[in-house]
Amino acid sequence: MSKLNIKSLMVVGLTSTLLVGCDAMNQGQDNGVTENQTGNVNEEGDVAVSEMRVDVSSGVTDAVSTIDDAVVSVINLQQAAQNPYGWYGGTQDDTVEGEEDLQTVGTGSGAIYKVDGDTAYVFTNNHVIDGSDAVDVLLKDGTRVQAEVIGADVWTDLAVLSISSEDISSVAEFGDSNNLKVGEPAVAIGSPLGTDFASSVTSGIVSAVERSVPVDTDGDGTYDWEMTAIQTDAAINPGNSGGPLVNIAGQVIGINSMKISTSTVEGMGFAIPSNDAVDIINQLENSGEITRPVLGIGMVDLAMISQQQREAVLNVPEDITGGVVIAEVTGGSAAEEAGLAQNDIVVKFNGVDVTNGVELRQQIYDTTVGDDVEVEYYRDGTLETTTINMRASNEVL
Structure with a gap:
């Protein structure tokens, strides 16, 4: 912010204070201070926290509470490189307890969408689990469980995992992405920058529907696919991949997959529409692959x-x-x-x-x-x- 802007803000603030004082004097207040300007002071004269309870419930808070317990972190584990000096020169935190030869190489997000007996199913992105030797899932309550990759598809960037349903208390519900309206609320939930920030919530709107986004699926620098996606300005950061984009009812309308990340672009994230994702998810769950x-x-x-x-x-x-x-x-x-x-x-x-x-x-x-x-x-x-x-x-x- 420039000095000019700061001065402008200060002037506005000063003007507001003076206006309050003048208004108070016009109302006959001798000290120029109205009753609600005394702050929260207890009987001893000390400042105290107000006991007033403010109702901050909104469509966004309701949507988050509906699905939050079903959102998980997905942890990609791969074989650790052999170190001839033991763990010296490295960090002990690189290894996972009980899986000493594996290390975390990346994290993403996902959501539990189905429970069938002893098994719960989780959707995420293919690129979140790509190259993994093992996958763990971190639940909302901090419980970490091993997951099995049921199937993955590089073209749609979707994957399905299974975990034990023992600690599962909530599942996500899919909404109809074909009925989205540009400008309606959209909420992204996931683990940006890793599990330390799990269950982070960002909100925005549906910026556009049926966007064609070029994708390089094999990393060779050449686009070889076009994904039809929902565009949103809800902040989507590294680690949000695979997590849900939900509507105001808390239903999954998309699966967060990518964003445009340059210094000149802000608020352009993309999600796989739920109606496209459900068909792929069902095929992966049932057969472990997509037959094309x-x-x-x-x-x-x-x-x-x-x-x-x-x-x-x-x-x-x-x-x-x-x-x-x-x-x-x-x-x-x-x-x-x-x-x-x-x-x-x-x-x-x-x-x-x-x-x-x-x-x-x-x-x-x-x-x-x-x-x-x-x-x-x-x-x-x-x-x-x-x-x-x-x-x-x-x-x-």
Whole structure:
């Protein structure tokens, strides 16, 4: 704050005090002090704390109380590097009691969403538990329990854990993210910067819905997916990942996943919509994995191909500026059976124009195993069409 602003504030404060004094004198107060200005003074003349009880309940406090006990911290444990000097030169706090060969490498958040007999289920982000050798969950009351990773999905950044239900007293309820209104209250709960700040609450609004946010899932510096997300200005910090974004009723409307973090940006966090998350969570809980259809191809965006190669190798028509070039076709794949080949340029999939690999992947994952899908592509400058029967595979595409 500049000196000018400070002076301005001081002047305002002084003016207010003078106005009070003048008002008091106008009301006939001899000492210029009204009764409520004497402060809380007891019979001995000492200042005391007021016994007045102020009702501070609000929609936010009610929402937090509804779900707070179901929110947890998720702790990623990995094998500790071997130290030839024992623990000297390191810190004893790096190890976990009873798990001497493991150390905490990261923490995130999550929430208990279901109890089934002796088992409770927790949702979190895939990137929170990625690379873990073991996972612990810290409950609201401070109880720390071991968790089992039931399943995780890199594309939606979701994971499901199971823990003992012995100490569980509350579960989170999912709300309908399809009915969100821009400007409605949104509350984020989690463990920013680690378990020392567990159960931290931040509030804001739903800033936007159905935001397309580019994501680099494999860390190679290239975007390979677009996540449809809820945007919020509720503060989301490192450690909030995997925790719930809730509405004013305390229902989970999103799962906090990421934020834009630069010195010029403030209040732009993103959450996976609950309606998208529930389907993935159910599949992970039931089968431990997500079964998606694939083509069986390697690909390159047409935009990445030089003009010389477009003309000399691909013979791309001049009016075609976007598409996906097939770099290779896996033997026995759905793409091979449909007649697709290297250097074909896919421009439309299942009736939808595709200009890059991200769009093609999204359209592929929107189909179901067993679907017959029409694909339009250019081969040596000629537009052709084929039908592909979608099948599941461990291939990326």
